[in-house]
Amino acid sequence: MFLVEGNKIICELFNSKFKIKEILSTDPQKLDRKDISVTHISDNELKKISFLKTPKDSVAICYLNPEEKSEDLDIQLVLDGIQDPGNLGTIIRLADWFGIEQIICSEDTVDFYNPKVIQASMGSFTRVNMVYCNLVEYLSGTQNVNIGTDMEGENIYRFEKPQKMNLILGNEGNGMRPETEELLYKSISIPRFGNSQSTESLNVSMAAGIILGQLFSK
Amino acid sequence: MFLVEGNKIICELFNSKFKIKEILSTDPQKLDRKDISVTHISDNELKKISFLKTPKDSVAICYLNPEEKSEDLDIQLVLDGIQDPGNLGTIIRLADWFGIEQIICSEDTVDFYNPKVIQASMGSFTRVNMVYCNLVEYLSGTQNVNIGTDMEGENIYRFEKPQKMNLILGNEGNGMRPETEELLYKSISIPRFGNSQSTESLNVSMAAGIILGQLFSK
Structure with missing residues (x-):
């Protein structure tokens, strides 16, 4: 199971593929759902449950989803060892903004169910399909054009976007792995x-x- | 005075307008500067001084700089009530990347000497001039074209950049103030x-x- 905190994000779960087991809330009135168990808890109880420094109003306990890769989409992000939960959450939020519906992650990329990722994604994790797999196998087999990012690449302002592409982002400290670069x-x-x-x-x-x-300006 | 933490950022101070009073370091060998007092301290002492959860190697105690506004430059950022230190630090780092040398802040924008801002800016605060002032007065008097940012503005992909402009960014929750929008x-x-x-x-x-x-693509 995993936790989602705050009514604002919890409400985005209602219309998503994620199933809620139960909600614990200091203000259950606001979550008027007859199909989900909502338990009234005190501020102190919430404090003990929450991962946040400043807990919000509610915590939802949710079921993990079975991972399912969809076909390759026209633009996908591929993450090669992103470690920081805040970065992953921000990247999921960005993907959602730009309508990118699937992100492929190397097996050592931080777990997107990590509470910090969930919170940083601001509910966008409900709309972006996350897949963890062996990147060498995936990148070898995909029909999308694999485009990396590094400090010495082609100038993005001159780059011609292929019709179907994977944009690969590397680890915070070390960038993409040599096996990926190949x-x-x-x-x-x-x-x-x-x-x-x-x-x-x-x-x-x-x-x-x-x-x-x-990329989306063109 | 204000604190700068970590040798990597401290070294960027050496060639900046900021003056260091003294450095406290667990590894003073690495900071071989005869003109600055460097005191060897223990890991435990550093822990007590540092604002970071995971303290780095050194802490530099620096003098505040007298604030000095330079003439309006061709592209400037104007911040209308940015509250989050991480956001301000990230914006300073962005300005540095794009060669924007001055940021004008409303008086209620978070202090850039806040340790979280300094750390998030990654040393970029040494290269970007920060000015705090009454925004209504400033925006009324500037020769730069004042361009705001909001959810209903002109599409950036169609926007023609004026030669001299201020890009105004609003508060995280409330956006720009009505007085600014006018x-x-x-x-x-x-x-x-x-x-x-x-x-x-x-x-x-x-x-x-x-x-x-x-904006810089054009």
Whole structure:
């Protein structure tokens, strides 16, 4: 099972493929659902259950969904070892914004049922299909064009988007694995405009947002 | 005074306008600077000083800089009540990436010397000039074209960037203030591509990244 916190996100579960076992709420009036068990709890009880520093109003206990990969879609994200739950949540939210309905993850990508991922995705996890698999096998077999992201890739402003593509995002510290890089058609990158001598790159979720914003402009 | 944590960011201070009073380090060998007092401290002492859950190697105690507004630059960010330190840090980092050298903040925008802002900016605060002022006065007097951001603005993909512009980003919950909106030439927004019924918008720093990525594509 996994937890979803806060009425706002919990309400997005009602019309999703996720099934709720029960809800524990400090304000059960607001969740008037006859088909789901809602138990009234105190603020103190919520505090003990919640993963959040500042608990919200309710906690829903949900069933894990059986993982099911759909056919490859025209644009998909592929995550090669994303570790930070906040980054994964943000990437799921981005995918939802841009209408990307499936994300393929390497087996060592952080679990999307992690409470921090669920909260950072702001309910978007209900609309994006998450698949965990062996990336080398997947990338070798897909008909989509595999496009990586790194600091030395083709300028995104000049890049011609293929009709069917996977956009591959690498690990926060190490980028994509060499085995993944071998299966790429090419890589793209965001040019740096500042004169900054900093060696810092953009955070992976921010880079994903800027790249998707550009891909969808065409 | 304010704190900067971690040798990586501390080293970016050396070539900046910020002056260091002293450094406390668990590994002073790595910071071989004869002009700055570096004191060797234990891991336990660092733990007591640090604002981070997982303290890094060193803490630098720095002098606040006198605030000084430079002339309006061709592209500036204007922040109308950004509250979250992580968002401000991320926005400073974005500005640095895109070579935006000045950010104008409303007086109620979170203090950029807040340790969470400093850490989230990853050293970019040393390269972006931060000015706090009365926004109504500033926006009324500037020669830059004031362009806001909201959910109903002109599609960014069709927007023609003026030569000199301020991009105004509003508060996380409430957006721009009405007094600010009155001083806008127009607003722009990122179209939503998904069919999502979610009412969620993108996080303000992510929206800033996608908009800047698009503005700089032209």
